[in-house]
Amino acid sequence: MNHAGLRVVRDPSRDGRSKEAGYSLRASAVSCLAVRRILSLLGPVLVAAAFCGCDFVSGVIDSVGSKDAGTAVVAAKDTSAPKAPPPVKVAHAATPALPDLPALTAQTTPAKSPSSLDPNGQSCRQVFTGSDDAPLACARSVLFGSGNGNGATPIVPRSLLSRSPSMLPAIVDHRLEGTEGPLRNQGNAPACTAFATATAIDHALARWSGHITPVSVMQIWSRYHSPFVETSLTANVGQPIGPEQGWPFNANEALGWVPCENFPKPPKGGCGRPVDDAHLQKLTTSSLGDFTEVEYLGTPPDVPTLQAKIAAGQDVMVTMELPATFVPTGKAGSRYIAHYTKSAGPDAGHAMVLAGYAHLPHGTYFLLHNSWGPTWGDNGYAWLHEATLGKWSREIVAVDAEPLNRDAGNRPIRSRGETTCEGTLVPDSIRGTCSAACPDNSPRHDGVCAVAGQCPASYVNLTGACVLAAPVSTGHDPSSGVAWTCGPGGCSYVLPRGVDPTCTGNTCKASCPAPDFHLARMGKALVCVE
Numbered sequence: 001m002n003h004a005g006l007r008v009v010r011d012p013s014r015d016g017r018s019k020e021a022g023y024s025l026r027a028s029a030v031s032c033l034a035v036r037r038i039l040s041l042l043g044p045v046l047v048a049a050a051f052c053g054c055d056f057v058s059g060v061i062d063s064v065g066s067k068d069a070g071t072a073v074v075a076a077k078d079t080s081a082p083k084a085p086p087p088v089k090v091a092h093a094a095t096p097a098l099p100d101l102p103a104l105t106a107q108t109t110p111a112k113s114p115s116s117l118d119p120n121g122q123s124c125r126q127v128f129t130g131s132d133d134a135p136l137a138c139a140r141s142v143l144f145g146s147g148n149g150n151g152a153t154p155i156v157p158r159s160l161l162s163r164s165p166s167m168l169p170a171i172v173d174h175r176l177e178g179t180e181g182p183l184r185n186q187g188n189a190p191a192c193t194a195f196a197t198a199t200a201i202d203h204a205l206a207r208w209s210g211h212i213t214p215v216s217v218m219q220i221w222s223r224y225h226s227p228f229v230e231t232s233l234t235a236n237v238g239q240p241i242g243p244e245q246g247w248p249f250n251a252n253e254a255l256g257w258v259p260c261e262n263f264p265k266p267p268k269g270g271c272g273r274p275v276d277d278a279h280l281q282k283l284t285t286s287s288l289g290d291f292t293e294v295e296y297l298g299t300p301p302d303v304p305t306l307q308a309k310i311a312a313g314q315d316v317m318v319t320m321e322l323p324a325t326f327v328p329t330g331k332a333g334s335r336y337i338a339h340y341t342k343s344a345g346p347d348a349g350h351a352m353v354l355a356g357y358a359h360l361p362h363g364t365y366f367l368l369h370n371s372w373g374p375t376w377g378d379n380g381y382a383w384l385h386e387a388t389l390g391k392w393s394r395e396i397v398a399v400d401a402e403p404l405n406r407d408a409g410n411r412p413i414r415s416r417g418e419t420t421c422e423g424t425l426v427p428d429s430i431r432g433t434c435s436a437a438c439p440d441n442s443p444r445h446d447g448v449c450a451v452a453g454q455c456p457a458s459y460v461n462l463t464g465a466c467v468l469a470a471p472v473s474t475g476h477d478p479s480s481g482v483a484w485t486c487g488p489g490g491c492s493y494v495l496p497r498g499v500d501p502t503c504t505g506n507t508c509k510a511s512c513p514a515p516d517f518h519l520a521r522m523g524k525a526l527v528c529v530e
Contacts (some may be wrong), residue, residue, distance in 0.1 A: 001131065001283065002466050004379065004428070005513045007223055009153035011122040021528035023357070028395035034117045035297050037323075041187055041355070044270055047468055050167050052170070052227075056294065056441045058345075059412055059519050061483065064383075065198040066182060068506065069497055069503075069504075069505050069506050070308060070504070070505050070506065071505045072418070072419055072420040072503055072504045072505025072506070072507065072508045073418070073419045073504045073505070074420055074421065074422055074434070075419040075420070075421055075427060075432055075433055075434050076434065077317050077328050077421075077422070077425065077433065077434045077435070078194075078428065078431070078434065078435040078447070079435070080435075080447070082435075082438060082444055082447060082448065082449035083447045083448050083449070083452060084145035084291075084339070084448070085315055085447070085449075085451060085461045085462055086449045086463065086464040086465065087161065087454075087460050088454055088455065088464060088465065088466060089464040089465060090462065090465065093117055094472075095169055095170065095171060096173060096176060097171075097387075098170065098171055098360060099333065099334040099365070099383060100330075100331055100333075101330070101334055101336055101358065101364075101365050101383055101385075102256070102336075102362060103232055103358060103362035103363070103388050104329075104339055104362070107329075107336070107338045107339055107385070108271045108329050108338050108340040109315075109328070110323060110325065110326060110327075110339070111128075111130070111325045111327045111329070111338075113347070118141055120349040121413065122446070125351075126332075127218045127322050127323070127324055127326050127344055127348065128326070128327065129323060129326065129372050129376050130325075130328070130375070130376060131328060131375050131376070132372075134161050134186070134326075134372050141315055142441050148472065150395075151293075151296035151522065152293055152294065152295040152520040152521065152522040152527055152529050153520055153521050153522070153530065154278075154379065154491075154519070154520045155480070155482055155495070155499060155518075155519045155520060155521055156306060156475075156477055156480075156482055156518070156519065157303075157477070157485060157494065158518070160406075160475060160477055161473060161475065161484060161486070161491075161518070162304070162305070162308065162471065162472070163308050163470075163471045164229070164471065165307070167458040167469070168307050168308060168311045168359075168450065168458070168468075168473070168476070169311060169458075170306075170354045170358070170359045171357070171358045171359065172307075172310050172311050172357055173355070173356040173367060174203065174310075174313075174315065174355045174356055174367075175356070176368075178206070178212070178248070178312075179203050179206040179212065179313075180202070180206075180212075180315075180369065181198070181199055181202025181203060181206070181212055181214050182202070182212075182214050182244075183213075183331075183369075183373070183374055183379065183380040184198070184199070184371050184373075185371065185372060185373035185374075186249075186250065186251070186371045187251030188251055188255060188267075189221075189251045189254040189255045189258075190215065190227035190252055190255075190258065190295070191221045191389070192233035192350050192351040193218050193227075193319075193351045194220040194221035194232065195217055195235065195292050195351070195371035196317045196351035196352055196353050196371065197220050197232060197233065197317065197351075197357040197399070198216070198220055198244075199215070199217050199287050199369055200213050200314065200315045200316075200399050201215050201241055201291060201355045201399065201401045202215055202401050203314075203315040203353075203355070204314075204315070204399065205288060205402075205403050206404075207402050208289075208311055208401075208402055209403045209405070210522040213243060213288055214243065214244035214245075214323055215241045215288060216242050216243060216244050216246060216247040216248075216283060217243065217244070217248055217249045217254075218247040218248070218249055218250065218253070219241065219242050219280060219283050219284075220232075220236055220256060221237040221254055221257070222235055222275045222276075222280055223239070223276065223422055224236075224256065225254070225257035225258060225269075226258055226259055226262060227233070227258070227262065233397070233399070236294070236301055237291050237292070237294055237399075238290065238291065238292070239284075239290070239291055240284050240288075240289070240290055241285030241287060241289060241290065241291055241401065242283035242284060242286050242287050242288060243283075243286065243288055246283045246286055247279060247283050248284070250342070252269050252364050255267060256268060256269055256270050256271060256272075256273040257272075257273055257274075257275055258271055258272070259271065259272050260272040262273075263264075265390070270443075272347070273303045284290070287404060288403055288404065289402050289403035289404050290400065290401060290404070291401045292305065292314040292400050292401055292402050292527075293399060293400040293522065293527055293529065294397060294399050294522075295397070295398045295399075295520065295522075295529050296395070296396070296397055297309075297316070297394065297396040297397065297398060299393050299394060299395065299396060300304075300390045300393070301318075301386075301390055301393055301396050302391055303386050303390075306354065306357070306396070307357050308357065308468075308530070309398055309530050310354060310356060310357050310366075311354075311357075311468050312468045312469065312515035312516065312530040313468070313515055314398055314400075314530050315350060315353050315354065315355050315398075316347050316353065316354040316396060316398050317352070317353055317395075317396070317397045317398070317399065317492050318352055318353070318393050318395065318396050318397075319349050319350065319351045319352075319394045319395040320349070320350055320352070320389075320392045320393050320394065321343040321345075321346060321348055321349060321392045321394060322343060322348050322349075322350050322392070323340040323342060323343050323344055323371035324344045324346055325395050328376065328377035328378070330383075330503070332378065333378055334383065335377045335378045335382050336382055336383040336384065336385070337368070337379075337382055337383070337384045337385075337388060339384045339387060339388045339391075340388070340392075343392065349394065351368050352368050352371070353367075353368070353369040354367065354368065354370060355365045355367050355368075355381070359381065360451065363385055363386055363387065364385075364386045365383040365384060365385055365386070365480070366383065366384050366386065366389055367382075367383055367384075368382050368383070369381055372381070379445070382445070384409055386423055398529065398530070399528075400496060402474040404514075416519070418503050418504050418508055418510060419432070419504065419509070420505060420507060420508045420509045421434035421509050422434065424436070426443045426492035426509060426511055427443060427444045427492065427509050427510060427511040428443060428444040428446065428447065428484075428511065429445050429446075429490050429492075429512055429513040429528075430444075430445055430446035430447075430491075430513070431444075431446060433445065435447075437485070437487070437492065438450065438487060438489060439487055440452075440472075440487035440489065441472070441474070441485050441486065441511070442470070442486070442487030442488055442489030442490050442491075442514075443489070443491070443492045443511035444489075445463075445489055445490065445513045446462075446463075448462055448463075448489075449489065450462060450489045451489055454466070458487040459487055460514050462489055462513060463513065466516065467515045468516055469489070469490065469514050469515075469516040470486045470488060470513075470514040470515070470517035471517075472477055472486060472487055472488050472493055473485075473486040473487065473491075474486070480496070480498075480501055481498070481499065482494065482496070486517060489513060489514055489516060490511060490512055490514050490517050491512050491517045491518075491519070492510070492511045492512035493509065493510050493511070493512075493519050494507055494508075494509055494511060495507060495508050495509065495510060499521075500526060501524050501527070502524065502525075510526060512528035513528070515530055516530045517530075518530065
């Protein structure tokens with residue numbers, strides 16, 4: 001999410017939208033050639049830089065920018081008294097009972113695939129789901145292009161700033177919060193990346209707006225439509241996302257877009273067909289919101305980080321290398337994927353969403369939201385042990401999206417800028433104005449300071465809903481010079497210009513509210529992430 005004191009980068013090549021739509025993963029950039037010419041005019045010391053790569057040029061610019069830039073632009077001051085938050089509209093859900101899941105050593109033996117399964121019957125691999133053969137995606141299980149360096153990276157490493165595991169509930173299940181989107185079935189289309197992305201965006205938009213309006217898988221898939229392409233996210237981030245009802249999923253049409261060279265033999269329904277651009281443009285004009293952020297969390301997964309992300313309310317996408325049979329087992333309501341030691345191959349990649357977790361004495365299980373229809377697992381869901389996730393996950397990605405229209409009383413629109421505040425004043429995490437910190441050391445949130453006791457322990461009310469609180473922390477990172485102060489309602493940061501390239505002076509200040517209190521850099525823009 002983008003917050004006060006933070007710059008949103010607009011990519012003009014994206015579909016045009018109003019109201020801050022179309023945010024890009026990548027910062028806007030001056031032509032590398034033009035930068036080299038400018039550097040060659042700055043003196044002999046920089047002539048060599050003019051003939052180096054753009055990355056080196058950027059480093060030189062940063063060093064030039066480290067000279068005294070004076071005081072940054074000071075944001076407007078708000079001297080009014082802080083407001084109390086609105087009453088909690090919906091009581092915080094009671095903690096559900098833990099599912100009946102076994103220790104890793106007590107799990108059943110994984111099911112065997114039927115002799116009739118042809119693993120090479122699709123453009124990539126296919127696996128047995130328990131009732132059918134499902135096509136997988138390719139690219140050696142790397143489906144989202146996590147190595148491209150475009151994702152958000154926290155300014156302060158999580159090793160220095162994170163919640164204590166004791167703050168996290170033992171179980172989180174987003175199904176019970178009413179924010180999980182519909183259960184879908186990808187059929188014979190190798191479009192799991194589009195389904196996982198749509199599921200994560202459904203959830204993100206529901207957190208903002210307070211209700212579920214499913215987004216169009218077809219629109220997402222139309223922008224890359226190949227199981228071999230690693231640009232499923234970069235092809236869609238910054239783009240408007242329209243409703244499912246405007247372009248419902250059609251497996252045969254989706255399969256027909258796949259390039260013919262992707263198949264060992266062409267499918268009966270055809271391949272390599274053009275996307276219906278008129279339909280795509282029509283849906284763009286009826287957008288529900290914009291796909292705004294991507295954060296690559298790395299593998300092997302850090303279990304506490306995943307738990308914190310999910311507990312803060314976020315769904316997390318994961319790509320895994322699957323076995324020939326991926327069939328849940330166990331009791332109804334607690335069905336799980338048995339641990340496996342052999343996969344169907346490095347090109348047997350599949351994308352799903354983690355929509356919850358259960359922390360048990362014998363390990364943590366994560367809740368999978370799959371795209372194989374309601375007959376798989378518990379109505380399309382199943383649990384996965386952390387050891388299995390750690391062994392076979394290839395990418396783990398968190399995303400966010402913002403609706404164009406927000407319901408009154410839900411999360412407000414944030415102001416943005418590259419400014420600072422005088423003295424001990426800090427930016428309001430929504431308005432961007434400068435005011436005194438709240439008594440608990442949190443920055444104000446749209447003029448609000450939290451009131452203790454309105455939510456269960458480890459949660460805070462800022463907008464009429466209890467969300468996971470930020471940690472109480474004060475610190476300084478000597479490697480970057482960034483300083484932070486956090487209270488339950490969020491964190492305020494002091495940023496040297498070298499860390500914040502958009503800063504208008506030597507240092508700037510920014511604030512991020514709970515639950516997404518981590519300040520992160522995405523390209524040359526600053527955003528807030530969970």
